[in-house]
Amino acid sequence: MTNATLKQLSQQLAAGAVSSVELATQYLDRIEALNPQLNAFITVDRARTLADAAAADAARAAGNAGLLTGVPMVHKDIFCQQGWKTSCGSRMLDNFISPYSAHVVEQCNAAGLVTLGRANMDEFAMGSSNENSYYGAVKNPWDLKAIPGGSSGGSAAAVAARLTPVATATDTGGSIRQPASHCGVTGIKPTYGVVSRYGMVAYASSLDQGGPIAQTAEDCALMLNVMAGFDERDSTSLERAREDYTRDLNQPLAGLRVGLPREYFADGLDGDVAKVIEDAVAELKKQGAQVVDISLPNTELSIPAYYVIAPAEASTNLSRYDGVRYGHRAADYKDLVDMYEKTRAEGFGAEVKRRILVGSYVLSHGYYDAYYLKAQKIRRLIANDFTAAFAQCDVILGPVAPTAAFNIGEKSGDPVQMYLSDIYTLSVNLAGLPGMSVPAGFDRQGRPVGLQIIGNYFGEAKMLNVAHQFQLATDWHTRAPAL
């Protein structure tokens, strides 16, 4: 049963084949059995989950069930959830029980989804390996020596290990797509502004975007129907008519123009990964897609631009963690400044401190123009590259990361090496475009490799259509790790 997709579970619940309490119990048992190896969860609360599941069953019995009522799910520990610890992977918020719920959590609750627990993540979503969590590294279910990717490593690992059918996640520079790729699951980061950021703990506000991770593109579409939508509490939320993201799933791909950016297949791309992507492209061609050679000339600049803009925003977004009102406060201090310094020194991990320092530096008087403003200019150039590319194609395909998952500890001593592995994902966030990762094969070590699909603004339904058609013809997304 825990291998089932969201859609299958919804059908079984509707048919009365299983109750929400039974389903939740199965998943909770599996989490209890497997999470000690994987460390994909920060918080599990069996009593609370079962109470929510019982309420979902009661709603169904009363004839008030929606499509997803009673289906279990997991929230990344970045979404504030009333009554649940919302730590964001940080010691700073280890004692923070959120008094309110994020828009995304409210939407999931309203749809009747039942929370199984809170997924581990890189501290404040800063990281590409999930090694930066205060709660310890998450292991890749396909190979416990490997990282699951980050920052939504807990969400991706939990779906891959079938500890949940679906999980929420966030993507600031690849944090949905890269762990989805490394864990062999499907994840989508929507266009910036489609999913409300209200209640989503901010890392880099102009880049952060929530989205789902699930086994299939179809499940992602169903979840996006729940998560997306205008929210007046987020000024960057886009006021648009509600969309049904499943509407185009079954469109044939004949005539689809698929752009392959030269820069994504250049030096630095692992041969095994390249082969997986080539095979995936061949499958789509078989279905009638036409391949177009395109160029995204400023791709390389996305790394320096991102690692200026994201830390700049983060450095001030994280100023509120000062020990005054909630969260960690140092035990002993002699005055206010000492309290700030000790609290923040103790509360934040190394990568968070590094980005706060970098961010503070690039915003400093005398450096602002050379770093922050310049990065913003590059950001516009990168967006222009995509605009030009989408004049020639409907979707862009490429790898998510240069290699499959690397080993835990392999890059943790070298932040720059770690940052370079984000080369194919960052520019999508800088441009505000939607992007997704779809399981497409494995490398020679048996570690999963994802195919990245980048859409034009609001092209989610088209991307999900491509992914769904690919999944109808392949079985990579149905493969589960042996645990």
Next chain:
Amino acid sequence: MKWEVVIGLEVHVQLNTATKIFSGTSTAFGAEPNTQASAVELAFPGVLPVMNKAVVEKAIRLGLALGSKINQKNVFARKNYFYPDLPKGYQISQMELPIVEGGVLPILVGEEEKLVKLTRAHMEEDAGKSLHEDFSGMTGIDLNRAGTPLLEVVSEPDMRSPEEAVAYARALHSLVMWLGICDGNMQEGSFRVDANVSVRPFGQQEFGTRREIKNLNSFRFLEQAIKYEIQWQIDTLEDGGRVEQATVLFDPDSGETRMMRSKEDAHDYRYFPDPDLLPVRISDEQIARIRSEMPELPSAMKARFVEAFGVSAYDAALLTGSRATAEYFEAVAQASGQGKLAANWVNGEIAARLNREGKDIGDCPISAERLTGLIQRIADNTLSSKLAKQVFDALWDSDLSADAIIERDGLKQVSDVGAIEKMVEEAIAANPKAVEEFRAGKEKALNALAGQVMKASKGKANPAQVQEILKQKLA
């Protein structure tokens, strides 16, 4: 050496919106600490600011009143610094592209009008308050004020004396209340002034080094603080010292300013555009609509008072010192048809009495209608000016009309020629010495005789008639 004083003011005007600038939380003053602080003001993880559009409207009103340029694209910036009453660790403010740029504010110094240029006015959020008393060695934080909308109004360094600075602050205070964008309550912090003060030798072109006096919340403190600061700077320079750029605080108890932080300690605020807020765009239509909804401005009203009621420019400026005063005057002037008399009474007795009792025109016990009644009796010679003052005092202390008071107290002026002639003859008979002196050419002696007549009439004789009849009889 002769020194020239240079002053520029930055005024924090709290806008009187019902809710905060970036949340739906109430802005009402005086609630229990932290009861008007939502998740947004507490800066919980994940909360976001949403712009209160009423703030923009009120800022535009001020800009239009000052003849400023209204920037149609407004960007909010984060001003970063750590302080316990600043929950986010940054204040949302405007750096580049403030909503209001340029403009002038006319001020009245003595009887002279002067134009003070505005640099800019920008929208921002207020911080909370740190409460250092009552917590025995600890500091309490009250976030009720956090997020209250502010308009920071920055003047050019155009003022040359403490009096000008106070006149500017008063004019701005009166204008924001006139426009209905601020309650003007200085005790509650609705209108707070920072003064940038420097001195330079007369004739020198470049400015001296300035020091900024922070957070002055009364006109009296503003004046005291600037006067002290000027003297301190002059003394320092004349003793061969240097004035270093600094931020200082005024201590009302000692009457002195003291250093808060030097230039070296100045924060690097690391301003950058707030990614949580989209630029606020203001359309031509919106500006046109707000312009059409503006009340008549003090300058226009002043010109109209001179034109329509024949009052002096100086009187008109005083009358338009507040919208309530102007409306009060206009009601009296209209109803009585006596603009000049109305102006004299409103700027004279009424203003003096209100000032003495610490009241505003809104609390004036004499309604415009009752003052009109008094002025009509002056205009038709029923009351001498002396009697009019007596009636005025009675009006102040009762609800009666002027006519009722005149009737009750028998204060009608005597203009009956026969009666006055009789009193004049008696006075001439009783004061031969004065009569002699007058006839010898001593004009003043006439006044003594007139005084005797007025005394005999208990002040009720028409003074002009008394003079006239006296002259006839002595001719």
